[in-house]
Amino acid sequence: MAETAYNPPLFGISITPTARNAQHAFTLAKVADTTGLDFITIQDHPYNPTFLDTWTLFAALGASTQHARLLPNVLNLPLRPPAMLAKQAATLDILTNGRVEIGLGAGAFREGVVSYGGPQRTPGEAVSALEEAMQIMKTLWQPGVAGQTVSFDGKYYQLHYAQPGPVPQHPIGIWLGALGPRMLELTGRLADGWIVSASYVPPETVLAMQAKIDEAALAAGRATSAIRRGYNLAGAVQQLGAVAITARRKDIIIGPVSQWVDVISHYYRDLHMDTFIFWPIGGEEAQVRHFAEEVMPAVRAAITSTNR
Numbered sequence: 001m002a003e004t005a006y007n008p009p010l011f012g013i014s015i016t017p018t019a020r021n022a023q024h025a026f027t028l029a030k031v032a033d034t035t036g037l038d039f040i041t042i043q044d045h046p047y048n049p050t051f052l053d054t055w056t057l058f059a060a061l062g063a064s065t066q067h068a069r070l071l072p073n074v075l076n077l078p079l080r081p082p083a084m085l086a087k088q089a090a091t092l093d094i095l096t097n098g099r100v101e102i103g104l105g106a107g108a109f110r111e112g113v114v115s116y117g118g119p120q121r122t123p124g125e126a127v128s129a130l131e132e133a134m135q136i137m138k139t140l141w142q143p144g145v146a147g148q149t150v151s152f153d154g155k156y157y158q159l160h161y162a163q164p165g166p167v168p169q170h171p172i173g174i175w176l177g178a179l180g181p182r183m184l185e186l187t188g189r190l191a192d193g194w195i196v197s198a199s200y201v202p203p204e205t206v207l208a209m210q211a212k213i214d215e216a217a218l219a220a221g222r223a224t225s226a227i228r229r230g231y232n233l234a235g236a237v238q239q240l241g242a243v244a245i246t247a248r249r250k251d252i253i254i255g256p257v258s259q260w261v262d263v264i265s266h267y268y269r270d271l272h273m274d275t276f277i278f279w280p281i282g283g284e285e286a287q288v289r290h291f292a293e294e295v296m297p298a299v300r301a302a303i304t305s306t307n308r
Contacts, residue, residue, distance in 0.1 A: 007225055007274040009264075009303060011296045012039025013288050014073060014232065014279040015061075017052040025057060026064055028288055033065040035292035040065065041073035041103070041277050047112035055080075055088060062096040070096065073195060073232065073277065074103035074177040078118040078126070082133035082157055086140040090168040098170035102137070103195055105177040106130045119156075127182045129156035134174055134190055140164045141172060175230060184209055188216025188227065193275070195230035198251040206231075206271045230275035231267060235260075236282055237290035245282060252281065260295045265302045 013032050015025050025042075032040050040061060044054040058070050070092070075085070085102070093100035106126035107113045114120045121129060132154035139150055144164040152159040175193030178184050179200060187194045194213060201209065214224045235253035236245050237260055245254050253263055267273045276299075280287035 006268070006272070006307075007228060009268055009300060010038040010228070010275045011292070011299075012037050012041055012068070012071065012275070012277045013291070014041045014043065014277050017042050017054055017057050019050055019052050022052060022057075024284070025052075025061065027285055029061045029065055029068070031285060031288045032292065033068045035289065037068055037288075037292050037296070039071050039101075039275070039277065040068045041071045044072055044075045044105075045109070045112065046076055046079050047109070047116045059092055059095075062092055062099065065096075065099075067099075069099045069101055071101040071175065071195075072103045074105040074175065076107050076109075076113065076118075077104050077130055077133055078107035078113045078121065079116055082136045083140060083159060083162065085133075086137040087166075089137070089172055090141060090166050093168040093170065093172055094166060096169075098168070100168070101173045101175060101193070103175040103177060103193075104130060104133070106183065121156075123180065124182070125156070127180070127186065130176070130183075131186055131190070132157045134186075137174070141168055143167045173228075175228070178213075179209075181212060184212040185216040188213040188218075188222070188224075189220045191227060193228040193230055195232070195275070195277070197232035197234075199232075199234065199249065201231075202251060203267065203271060206267075206273065210272055228275050229273045230277060231271075231273040232277045232279055233264075234279040234281060236280065236287055237295060239290065254281075257290070257294045257298060260291075261298045261302055264295070264299045265306070268299075268303055269306060 015028050029040050042054045045051055054072055062070055089100050089102050136152055136157055149161040149163055151161055173192030175195045176187045176191045177195055178187045217224050238256050264276055278291045
């Protein structure tokens with residue numbers, strides 16, 4: 001694996017976009033925004049009948065927060081045309097004073113995509129379409145000359161004399177939910193971040209995947225540190241005297257603050273993951289507070305101490 005420069009650690013939470021209690025999302029977002037967490041993230045499964053639309057929910061949460069960045073984790077690209085997605089992201093970035101990042105997935109649940117009228121693509125076609133989408137979005141975010149148009153003649157997406165704009169408030173980063181070799185290569189070559197879940201990418205497989213990203217980045221003339229590495233971590237911060245929770249899978253972390261600090265510090269130091277998204281289990285509001293107010297500062301202190 002190539003030598004990787006360490007980015008400062010960032011932290012966030014995942015909010016489940018359940019329609020059953022929509023106001024709960026605003027409660028969790030407020031906690032994240034007022035406790036110093038860096039990211040509010042939301043998964044995107046448009047075909048799930050119990051979920052709100054992720055992009056609409058982000059717009060509402062963006063209006064009710066001031067500090068945390070907004071990161072889809074990750075958007076289902078086949079159901080979201082890239083030109084319009086570029087427009088939507090730029091718009092929300094302007095309205096939130098530069099707090100939008102974009103997470104993209106190739107569309108792993110193909111049956112769900114097709115059920116909502118999306119294209120039926122093979123995994124290889126989905127990766128190629130994702131690369132085209134990234135090119136289109138980056139093109140439309142660039143400042144242009146008044147009246148100037150751009151065209152793009154891809155196999156999956158096209159632009160016909162389109163007028164770019166508006167320009168986002170800040171350079172919007174594109175994070176990819178990448179698992180396969182081609183997606184990892186694309187991440188290293190073109191993306192600004194990599195975001196995966198411990199349930200799909202267990203710790204013992206991370207370094208090999210990181211190596212593929214780094215190799216592609218270096219081959220493209222990029223610094224490996226130009227790509228953030230995000231890890232979705234589900235679990236609960238166990239409090240002294242609280243009822244014990246048993247983890248149903250080994251990727252779920254159930255333990256006291258000290259255990260969370262040890263695990264995340266290990267992932268940062270040894271696996272080169274630098275962004276940690278907490279998916280709380282049980283008592284979500286309290287869990288988010290524990291993570292933000294106890295785990296996050298302790299991890300930063302541990303990392304700072306180690307780096308001295």
